[in-house]
Amino acid sequence: MTVRGVQLGQRSETVRRANLSTIVRALHIRGPLSRSELVARTGLTRSAIRELIGELVASGLASEGPSAPHGTPGRPSHVVRLEPGRAVVLALEISVDSLAGAVIGLGGTVFGTVRVDRSCGDDSVETVVFQLTELARDMLTRHGGDTLVGVGVAVVGIVRRSDGLVSVAPNLGWHDAALGSRLAASLRLPVPVAVANEADLGALAEHRRGAAIDVENLIFISGEVGVGGGIIAGGLPLTGVAGFGGEIGHLPVNPDGRACRCGAIGCWETEVGETALLVGAGHDPGGGRAAVDAVLREAADSSASARSSLARLAHWLGIGLAGLVNVFNPRLIVLGGRFGRLHPFVCEGVEAELDRRALAGPRAIVSIVPTALGDDAALIGAAELAIEPLLSDPASWLSSTNLRPAEART
Amino acid sequence: MTVRGVQLGQRSETVRRANLSTIVRALHIRGPLSRSELVARTGLTRSAIRELIGELVASGLASEGPSAPHGTPGRPSHVVRLEPGRAVVLALEISVDSLAGAVIGLGGTVFGTVRVDRSCGDDSVETVVFQLTELARDMLTRHGGDTLVGVGVAVVGIVRRSDGLVSVAPNLGWHDAALGSRLAASLRLPVPVAVANEADLGALAEHRRGAAIDVENLIFISGEVGVGGGIIAGGLPLTGVAGFGGEIGHLPVNPDGRACRCGAIGCWETEVGETALLVGAGHDPGGGRAAVDAVLREAADSSASARSSLARLAHWLGIGLAGLVNVFNPRLIVLGGRFGRLHPFVCEGVEAELDRRALAGPRAIVSIVPTALGDDAALIGAAELAIEPLLSDPASWLSSTNLRPAEART
Numbered sequence: 001m002t003v004r005g006v007q008l009g010q011r012s013e014t015v016r017r018a019n020l021s022t023i024v025r026a027l028h029i030r031g032p033l034s035r036s037e038l039v040a041r042t043g044l045t046r047s048a049i050r051e052l053i054g055e056l057v058a059s060g061l062a063s064e065g066p067s068a069p070h071g072t073p074g075r076p077s078h079v080v081r082l083e084p085g086r087a088v089v090l091a092l093e094i095s096v097d098s099l100a101g102a103v104i105g106l107g108g109t110v111f112g113t114v115r116v117d118r119s120c121g122d123d124s125v126e127t128v129v130f131q132l133t134e135l136a137r138d139m140l141t142r143h144g145g146d147t148l149v150g151v152g153v154a155v156v157g158i159v160r161r162s163d164g165l166v167s168v169a170p171n172l173g174w175h176d177a178a179l180g181s182r183l184a185a186s187l188r189l190p191v192p193v194a195v196a197n198e199a200d201l202g203a204l205a206e207h208r209r210g211a212a213i214d215v216e217n218l219i220f221i222s223g224e225v226g227v228g229g230g231i232i233a234g235g236l237p238l239t240g241v242a243g244f245g246g247e248i249g250h251l252p253v254n255p256d257g258r259a260c261r262c263g264a265i266g267c268w269e270t271e272v273g274e275t276a277l278l279v280g281a282g283h284d285p286g287g288g289r290a291a292v293d294a295v296l297r298e299a300a301d302s303s304a305s306a307r308s309s310l311a312r313l314a315h316w317l318g319i320g321l322a323g324l325v326n327v328f329n330p331r332l333i334v335l336g337g338r339f340g341r342l343h344p345f346v347c348e349g350v351e352a353e354l355d356r357r358a359l360a361g362p363r364a365i366v367s368i369v370p371t372a373l374g375d376d377a378a379l380i381g382a383a384e385l386a387i388e389p390l391l392s393d394p395a396s397w398l399s400s401t402n403l404r405p406a407e408a409r410t
Numbered sequence: 411m412t413v414r415g416v417q418l419g420q421r422s423e424t425v426r427r428a429n430l431s432t433i434v435r436a437l438h439i440r441g442p443l444s445r446s447e448l449v450a451r452t453g454l455t456r457s458a459i460r461e462l463i464g465e466l467v468a469s470g471l472a473s474e475g476p477s478a479p480h481g482t483p484g485r486p487s488h489v490v491r492l493e494p495g496r497a498v499v500l501a502l503e504i505s506v507d508s509l510a511g512a513v514i515g516l517g518g519t520v521f522g523t524v525r526v527d528r529s530c531g532d533d534s535v536e537t538v539v540f541q542l543t544e545l546a547r548d549m550l551t552r553h554g555g556d557t558l559v560g561v562g563v564a565v566v567g568i569v570r571r572s573d574g575l576v577s578v579a580p581n582l583g584w585h586d587a588a589l590g591s592r593l594a595a596s597l598r599l600p601v602p603v604a605v606a607n608e609a610d611l612g613a614l615a616e617h618r619r620g621a622a623i624d625v626e627n628l629i630f631i632s633g634e635v636g637v638g639g640g641i642i643a644g645g646l647p648l649t650g651v652a653g654f655g656g657e658i659g660h661l662p663v664n665p666d667g668r669a670c671r672c673g674a675i676g677c678w679e680t681e682v683g684e685t686a687l688l689v690g691a692g693h694d695p696g697g698g699r700a701a702v703d704a705v706l707r708e709a710a711d712s713s714a715s716a717r718s719s720l721a722r723l724a725h726w727l728g729i730g731l732a733g734l735v736n737v738f739n740p741r742l743i744v745l746g747g748r749f750g751r752l753h754p755f756v757c758e759g760v761e762a763e764l765d766r767r768a769l770a771g772p773r774a775i776v777s778i779v780p781t782a783l784g785d786d787a788a789l790i791g792a793a794e795l796a797i798e799p800l801l802s803d804p805a806s807w808l809s810s811t812n813l814r815p816a817e818a819r820t
Contacts, residue, residue, distance in 0.1 A: 015425070158771055167771035217651045229737070233648050233655075240643070240739020241627045244772040247736040252729045252767060253662055264732065264767040319662045322674065326657040327639070327737075329650020357662060357674040361568055361577035362654040 201381025203230025280309030318353020611791025613640025690719030728763020
C-alpha cells in the first residue's frame with residue numbers, strides 16, 4: 001500500500017492534516033525512519049517534514065533519537081519513531097474454534113495476545129459477544145487501555161462494513177447478526193468498533209506486516225471449515241459496494257458437484273474445504289483443526305488415502321486459483337489459515353494445475369506462498385482496521401481527548 | 411470515478427497542477443459546470459477555482475459563458491466548458507470482424523467515427539496495423555488532427571499496458587504481438603499510443619459516459635467470439651500487475667467440460683461464447699455476428715432449438731455471474747458486445763440463476779443491465795484512455811507544443 005499522502009484541494013489546513021497522515025502512516029507501516037527517508041518515502045518537502053515531526057513529538061505521539069542502541073559501534077543516525085503506548089487498539093477475532101484478542105500499539109507493537117478455545121461452546125451471538133467482552137476487559141486491564149483509540153474485530157463471516165452486520169456466517173449459524181452494534185453496546189468503550197471479514201483482514205495484515213509487503217496486487221486465501229478470500233488490487237482492499245467482496249469460496253467451479261452450505265451447487269469450498277479433505281482421506285467430516293492435522297501427519301507417513309485426498313485438493317485448489325489469476329493478475333497468492341498448513345503438501349500440485357489452466361501472461365507473474373503471520377494474520381489485520389481512523393487523520397486524534405497529554409504517561 | 415483532485419505533499423506547483431487536473435477532469439466527465447458546481451464537485455476553494463479557470467481560458471482550453479442558448483427564457487447561468495477542438499484524440503478499435511476509428515475531443519465530443527468490415531480479411535499484425543494506419547490518416551485528415559494529443563487502441567486480446575504488447579488474442583491468432591510499438595512506428599504521430607483490452611475500455615466508457623455513471627463498482631462483460639471482462643472496483647479500473655486483469659472468460663466453471671482456446675478445460679467462454687450458442691441452436695460454429703443475430707431472430711419466431719440454446723446460455727451466464735457477484739460485490743453488471751444484444755432473451759434466466767446461486771448479501775445489491783453505448787463502448791473507452799495523460803496533468807499540456815496557441819485556431 002502506498003504511503004504517499006493524498007490530498008484534496010489546496011486549503012492549507014486540509015493539506016496539513018493529510019501530510020500529517022502521510023507521515024504517521026509511513027512510520028506506522030515502515031517503522032522508524034530518518035528525516036531523509038521520510039522525504040524520499042512521502043514526497044513531502046524537508047521543511048514540511050520538520051514542522052510536522054515537531055508537532056508529533058510535542059504531542060508525544062512520536063519521538064526522535066538515535067536509530068541504534070547505545071554501545072553500537074559507529075555514529076548512529078537520527079530516526080523518528082512512533083510511541084506505541086500513546087495509541088493502542090484492541091483486536092478481536094472470532095474464528096471457528098477459538099476467540100482471540102490482542103492489544104497492539106501504533107507502529108504494530110504487540111503488548112499482549114490471548115487465544116481461547118471455543119470448539120465445544122455455544123455459538124449464539126449473545127454468548128460470543130459475552131465471551132469477547134470478558135476477554136476484552138481482561139486484555140485492557142492487563143495491557144493498558146487508557147490510550148485505546150479503537151476496536152477491530154475479525155469474524156469468519158460475510159460482513160457489511162458500515163455497521164458490522166454479519167450477513168452470513170455459516171460456521172457460526174449466524175444470519176443478519178448485528179455483531180458490530182451488539183459488541184459496541186456490550187464493551188461500552190468510548191471508541192469505535194469496526195468489524196470485517198477475517199480473510200479481508202488477513203490480506204491487509206500480510207500486505208502491511210507479512211508475506212506481501214510492497215505487493216500491490218495480492219490474494220489471501222484462508223479457511224478453517226470454509227474458504228475465505230481477501231483481495232488487494234492496485235494497493236487497495238477490494239471490498240465491493242457493501243464490504244461483501246472477496247467471497248472466493250463461492251466461485252462456482254463444479255456446478256454439477258456437491259451442495260454448498262450457501263445454498264448453491266459446486267462452490268469452490270465444496271471441493272477444497274475441510275469436509276472434502278477429511279472425507280477424501282477416510283475421516284469423518286467435522287473434525288476441525290485436529291482432524292486436518294491428523295491427515296497431514298498421515299500424508300507425511302505415506303498414507304495413500306491421505307495423499308490422494310491432498311492431491312485431489314491440490315487439483316481443485318489449482319483450478320480455482322487459475323481463475324483468480326486470470327481475473328486479478330496478482331503478483332502473489334498467500335495461503336493462510338488451514339491452507340498455510342497444507343502448503344507444503346499441495347504446492348507442487350497447485351503449480352502444475354496453474355501451468356495447465358492459467359493464461360500464460362498472468363501465470364508467469366504470480367507466486368504462491370504460505371502466510372508469514374500464521375494463525376494471527378486476521379488478528380493483526382483487525383488491529384490495522386482499528387488504527388486506520390488515526391492513520392487517516394492523526395490531527396483529529398491529537399486534538400481529541402482520546403490521546404492523553406504526553407506528561408500523563410511520563 | 412471520483413473527480414476530486416488527489417494531490418501529493420504541499421509543494422505549491424504540485425498542488426496547482428493537481429488542482430488544474432481536478433477541474434479539467436470534472437469538466438471532461440460532467441460537461442459544462444458553473445463555478446459553484448465546480449466548488450461543490452472538486453472541494454477546491456472559490457478563489458483557487460477562479461484563478462485556475464483564468465489559466466484554462468487564457469490557454470484556450472476552456473471558455474466561460476451562458477449555459478443556455480440565446481433566446482431561452484430566464485436569466486442564463488454562467489458555466490465553464492471545455493473547448494473540444496483544442497485537444498482531440500484518435501480512438502481505434504480492433505474487433506473480431508471490424509476495425510473502427512473515431513476522432514473525439516476533450517469533453518467527449520465526437521467529431522467523426524468510421525467502422526469498416528474485416529470479416530474476410532487477413533488477420534496478421536502487419537495487415538491490421540497497415541489498415542489502421544490508413545483509417546487513422548483518413549480520419550485525421552477529415553476531422554482535424556492538428557490538436558491531437560493521443561491515440562488510444564482497443565483490441566480483443568490480453569494486453570500488457572506498459573507497452574501495448576498483446577500477449578494473446580485468440581480471435582486474431584496473435585501471440586506476443588508488439589501492437590503498441592508497431593502501430594506507433596506506422597502512424598508516425600508525435601503523440602503517445604496507448605493500447606488496452608476492449609472490455610477494460612468498455613467498462614471505462616460505460617463508467618464515464620454510459621450505463622454506469624457514478625457507479626464505483628461494476629463489471630462490464632463483452633464478447634463476440636470469446637468473453638471479455640472489464641472491472642471497476644472502488645472507482646478504479648482493476649488491471650492487475652501488468653494489465654492482464656479482468657479475463658473473466660477464463661474462469662473455470664466446468665472443469666470436466668469442453669476444451670477452451672486458451673488451452674484449459676471448461677472456461678466460462680466455452681459455455682457462454684458464440685460457439686456454444688450457435689451449435690446449441692443447430693447452426694455451424696464460426697458464423698459471427700450475422701449467425702448470432704439469426705439465432706435471435708429464430709428465438710423471437712419461437713424456434714425451440716434457438717430458445718433452448720439461449721436458455722442454456724442464460725443458465726451458464728448466471729452461474730458465472732453469481733461467482734463474480736460473490737467475489738466483487740458490484741452494484742452493476744453491464745452486458746456489452748454480443749451480450750448486450752442477447753440481454754432481452756437471457757435476462758430472466760440470468761436473474762433466476764443469480765437468485766439460486768449468489769450469496770444473499772451481494773445478490774440484493776446488484777443489477778444486470780445492457781450497455782448504453784452499444785457497439786461503440788470500447789471505441790469511446792479508447793478515447794478516454796488516450797485523453798488520460800492530459801486529464802492527469804493539463805499543466806504539462808498547456809506548456810507543450812501539442813496544444814497550439816488559442817489564436818492559431820480562432
